[in-house]
Amino acid sequence: MADLESAITPVLAILAAVAAAVLLTLAARLVANYAFRKVPGFAGRSAKARLPVFGVLALIGTRVALSATASGRGWFPAVDFVTMTALIAALCWLALASLSIGERMVLRHFSARSTDNRRLRRLTTQVTLGRRFIAALLITLAVAGMLLTIPEVRALGTGLLASAGLISIVAGLAVQSSLSNVFAGVQLAFTDAIRIDDVVVVEGLWGRIQEITMTYVVVRVWDERMLILPSTYFTTTPFENWTRNSPKIMGTVELDLDWRAPVDQLRAHLDGVLAATPLWDGRAGKLEVTDAVDGRIRIRILVSAADSGNLWDLRCLVRESMMAQVQQSHRSSIPRQRWESMSPAN
CATH class of the missing domain: 3.30.70.100 (Alpha-Beta Plaits)
Structure with missing residues (x-):
């Protein structure tokens, strides 16, 4: 009977943690909707953060429940490792969802107040690229955090740091082209050379800038083809921008x-x-x-x-x-x- 009770106790603790996470998620959503009730469309756009918030709260509650009820069990270290890894992934998911919501709200705010189409397109380009840059950084940090939860990987840290100079040189040579495109993408966004919806002539084709990413630019050609060019193309090759100062x-x-x-x-x-x-x-x-x-x-x-x-x-x-x-x-x-x-x- 005692063995059955000791086996059921962690399960009941996990169920209680999940139930508490559900209640806290609902409460957080109600509070956020009330706090931002004057922001148009906030309730609908914030819905995409509901699952990440629940995941973070449920995993935190599960780790606390297991630490309190099953810390001495033989299976506890493996389960704790899995929940810790999942928690890092959930935190990254929540951060990415928050970035996406923030991007949409900023663009909606300025599109409603600004009548300058040129300024709005520049802001759209910069905010979108900034969000993607931060998202890439968050994903990299999340992956690094999950790897560092493995003891063997932490033990290799000293050796990796000692050879960081050589590794950085080799890695730099290996990804030189990719890094060039990344820096070119940042340069394009913040020097205002091109913006989303700009009319350009590239490779003898007329089209509009549809998307600017960290490494490439998508041009929608007049016949609805998609021309995908590396970001370095726009920093090294002359091209025509018909809406740089005015669409006239x-x-x-x-x-x-x-x-x-x-x-x-x-x-x-x-x-x-x-x-x-x-x-x-x-x-x-x-x-x-x-x-x-x-x-x-x-x-x-x-x-x-x-x-x-x-x-x-x-x-x-x-x-x-x-x-x-x-x-x-x-x-x-x-x-x-x-x-x-x-x-x-x-």
């Missing part, structure tokens, strides 16, 4: 026409097209003859728009409208080749 942009449409083209009438038609479309932002809209050689003239039309997407549509609209105008009203302006017939010499 200008572009050109070029037409080759015959010398008989009525430039003034085409200019008047352009003014009408621009005035009738909301794609044009009114900053630039003019038609000029930029070349006149080899039996043709080259007309360049300069237009402006609020962003690159509108500019593309505006350029296509202007090009199609000018082509239709030439075809319908000024057919003599269509480029053509001329030959002169010479009578043979007498």
